[in-house]
Amino acid sequence: MINEAKERYLNIMLENQQELRRRLSDVYVAARNNVHDIERDIDDPDKMFDHLERLVKINPSIVCSSLMFERNYYPSKGRVFIPCARRDEEGNVRKSEIDSTYHSLFYDEWFDEQLKKDETNWSKAYFENKLFAGDQEQRLLTTFTIPIHDHQGRPVAILCSDMSLEDLREHMMEDIKDVNDRHEAGQKHHSYFFVIDQEGNYILHPDKSRMMTLIDEKVGRMMLANRGTCVTEVDGVKSRLYYRTIKHVGWVMVIVAPESVILSNARGLNIIILTLMFMGLAAIYLFCRRQIKKTTLPLQRFARSAEEVALGNFSSTLPEANDYDEVQQLHDAFANMQTSLATYVDELQKTTTQNASLEREMKIAHDIQMAMLPQTLNAQRSAPPVDLFASLTPARDVGGDLYDYYLRDNRLFFCVGDVSGKGMPAALMMAMMRAFFRGETRRAERAADIMETINRTLSEEYTSGYFVTMFVGILDVTTGHLDYCNAGHEAPLLREKKGDDERASSTFLPVKPNIPVGALTQWDYEGQQIQLQPGDMLFLYTDGLNEAKNIKGEQLGRKRVKEVADQYYDDSAQQLVEHMEEVVKQHAGDAKQSDDITLMAIKWPLNPNDLQTQQDKTSKNQLTIRSSMVDMALLEPFIANAVEQGGIIDKEAKRLRLAVEEAVANVIFHGKATKISLQATVEDDMLLLTIDDDGIPFDPTQTSVTDLSVPADQRPPGGMGIILLHQMTDGLAYQRVNGHNILTIKKKRTL
Numbered sequence: 001m002i003n004e005a006k007e008r009y010l011n012i013m014l015e016n017q018q019e020l021r022r023r024l025s026d027v028y029v030a031a032r033n034n035v036h037d038i039e040r041d042i043d044d045p046d047k048m049f050d051h052l053e054r055l056v057k058i059n060p061s062i063v064c065s066s067l068m069f070e071r072n073y074y075p076s077k078g079r080v081f082i083p084c085a086r087r088d089e090e091g092n093v094r095k096s097e098i099d100s101t102y103h104s105l106f107y108d109e110w111f112d113e114q115l116k117k118d119e120t121n122w123s124k125a126y127f128e129n130k131l132f133a134g135d136q137e138q139r140l141l142t143t144f145t146i147p148i149h150d151h152q153g154r155p156v157a158i159l160c161s162d163m164s165l166e167d168l169r170e171h172m173m174e175d176i177k178d179v180n181d182r183h184e185a186g187q188k189h190h191s192y193f194f195v196i197d198q199e200g201n202y203i204l205h206p207d208k209s210r211m212m213t214l215i216d217e218k219v220g221r222m223m224l225a226n227r228g229t230c231v232t233e234v235d236g237v238k239s240r241l242y243y244r245t246i247k248h249v250g251w252v253m254v255i256v257a258p259e260s261v262i263l264s265n266a267r268g269l270n271i272i273i274l275t276l277m278f279m280g281l282a283a284i285y286l287f288c289r290r291q292i293k294k295t296t297l298p299l300q301r302f303a304r305s306a307e308e309v310a311l312g313n314f315s316s317t318l319p320e321a322n323d324y325d326e327v328q329q330l331h332d333a334f335a336n337m338q339t340s341l342a343t344y345v346d347e348l349q350k351t352t353t354q355n356a357s358l359e360r361e362m363k364i365a366h367d368i369q370m371a372m373l374p375q376t377l378n379a380q381r382s383a384p385p386v387d388l389f390a391s392l393t394p395a396r397d398v399g400g401d402l403y404d405y406y407l408r409d410n411r412l413f414f415c416v417g418d419v420s421g422k423g424m425p426a427a428l429m430m431a432m433m434r435a436f437f438r439g440e441t442r443r444a445e446r447a448a449d450i451m452e453t454i455n456r457t458l459s460e461e462y463t464s465g466y467f468v469t470m471f472v473g474i475l476d477v478t479t480g481h482l483d484y485c486n487a488g489h490e491a492p493l494l495r496e497k498k499g500d501d502e503r504a505s506s507t508f509l510p511v512k513p514n515i516p517v518g519a520l521t522q523w524d525y526e527g528q529q530i531q532l533q534p535g536d537m538l539f540l541y542t543d544g545l546n547e548a549k550n551i552k553g554e555q556l557g558r559k560r561v562k563e564v565a566d567q568y569y570d571d572s573a574q575q576l577v578e579h580m581e582e583v584v585k586q587h588a589g590d591a592k593q594s595d596d597i598t599l600m601a602i603k604w605p606l607n608p609n610d611l612q613t614q615q616d617k618t619s620k621n622q623l624t625i626r627s628s629m630v631d632m633a634l635l636e637p638f639i640a641n642a643v644e645q646g647g648i649i650d651k652e653a654k655r656l657r658l659a660v661e662e663a664v665a666n667v668i669f670h671g672k673a674t675k676i677s678l679q680a681t682v683e684d685d686m687l688l689l690t691i692d693d694d695g696i697p698f699d700p701t702q703t704s705v706t707d708l709s710v711p712a713d714q715r716p717p718g719g720m721g722i723i724l725l726h727q728m729t730d731g732l733a734y735q736r737v738n739g740h741n742i743l744t745i746k747k748k749r750t751l
Helices: 002-040 047-057 100-106 109-117 166-183 217-221 259-264 266-310 326-372 423-441 447-461 558-567 573-588 608-615 629-646 650-671 720-728
Strands: 062-069 083-087 093-097 140-149 155-164 192-196 202-204 227-234 237-246 251-258 387-393 401-408 411-419 468-476 481-487 493-496 505-508 528-531 536-541 597-604 622-626 675-683 686-693 732-737 740-748
Touching (some): 002 047, 002 155, 002 237, 109 140, 109 155, 140 202, 217 227, 387 401, 387 411, 505 558, 558 573, 622 629, 629 650, 629 686, 650 740
Antiparallel strands (some): 536 597, 675 686, 732 740
16 A cells, blocks of 8 residues: 555656646746847847847747846947836737836846856746836746857856746646545545655645745655655654656655554555465365375376477387376367477477578668778878777677768868667667768858758658767868767867977867757757867767676776876877777676777877978068968967067957958868968058958959848858958948959058
């Protein structure tokens, strides 16, 4: 009866826990999905009201949403600007701006600290302020906050989404009332629920007067684990407490069931069960004693016949049974067994032959899968060297891990992935993922774009429930610039090369919290970038490495993986991978491999002398470079000298550098030029940067600017670079002279 009651209460708790988590998730996802639109329209304060109104209208869990901007962000709106959208008692959503009377309720140390942290947060539960509740009853709320950034990536506001806990309280009361009516009728005490926060305050309780008051210290100490059951006195009644912790917010949901309720039905039932047990045991004893005496002698003869059958003599004669009783049935069963064993041995021989054929087929499948993986890098002779080595060891004949790499336009596209599941289904998914990746490398320019396209294709076309953790990177082998995107995969190790007298050190590459590919159709994958230095090495792996277990069940762990990478700091990519394979083999010992293991190492050994030779050609005010991304590194010292002579402040200098790099990159990628010359001059209040190339004619001053109001999937490709040139400069001039494009970029002097 106790177990039955426990299962009943835990089912109720699980249902309500899932309901609470669903509502929290709805608020979280809704707020995050609106961040992009708000940040896109950050320069238009009046559009903020529309975004907030839409957020509240389409999300019934949100009762109020507001945007708290930093002080003086919109000078036209005054010192403080807080747009708001609120759902009233009739369910209508009304937009308003919170006036200065209430500003002190928002702008305090909490706001400054939250803006500085630049991260999402769930607030403690709290009662709605009387000033906002008005004539309505004060609601119990919790608020999800997420930072809003301007176009420069600086946090400038906090989006607050308020979720009411009153509906959840009523939902839980209805569930527990149903249990009271069906199982606790006539009892003096009844079961009930409550929810407490991390500090021990009641935030949900059938008695509203207890909400936001502290729980009894003795009861609180009984619930130290994340989930469990304990027995204690609550309000003077001995009760069983079933509790679970709700992740992300740290709340504890508790169902209190009085012991008297649980045990009331058990006592009478126990007496009946014990009586029936004793009577049954007595009857069984008498019956068995009689039958044993009757059947012992024939069974001895059958035992001798069974020994003959066990020796393989399936045609051995069985003793005759005179009566049609259990002995006769045993006789018939032995006869059937003789026939079945003979048939089984024949079928076993056939099955053994079939299994041998299946093993050969699986061996062929393994060879095909391994042949799909790249063995060498399709490097061009003119490309700077890159040291790359990878290996895949499936846990079965075939597996779901994958890796691939491909060199295009001096950029190395590479990936490592892990399909959920094992065996043949995972292997087929691995083959599809490699095909998706290889197809995208021939046209994509950013790692995040590759990830989004693969995720969309996998989610829309394949609904078998598989998902893939994946890391995609694009390494410019001429400059060491790495663009990458991670989808729920293990963070790679970056082994940075130190000085000649220092050992290399490894750190885990910082990765954004993107979800695995195929988990959700719509997900905005965030890419990241980093600059590698000569001698740096990337080490990528699947979780089969760090989760490899020995016979004691101990995992290898990320710490040990990092130690091995640090230990073999002077190794090549192949040596590091082989050392890592040996380490995991020694750790596992006799334990069977439980997961696929994929390893990849990429070392970028660009010779610094190649850059130095080009830097010698640079003068202070003039620069001539090849039409190659290798020489892009020479632009930075040239532009730095130009802005210093021209008197340009740091903020505008950064804008000018972006414009010049965009113009030069356009010539390199699209102009078909052989060389590019740059010259810096100062005239009156202007700094003039002239870019001269011998490529095909192209006038950026006459090219139409892309209309950003048109959706991205309906706009023609290109055009964003022209927008950047116009926005980052104070004027453009173009001439076509003697087969050369001459573009002059103008920037006003600010010092």
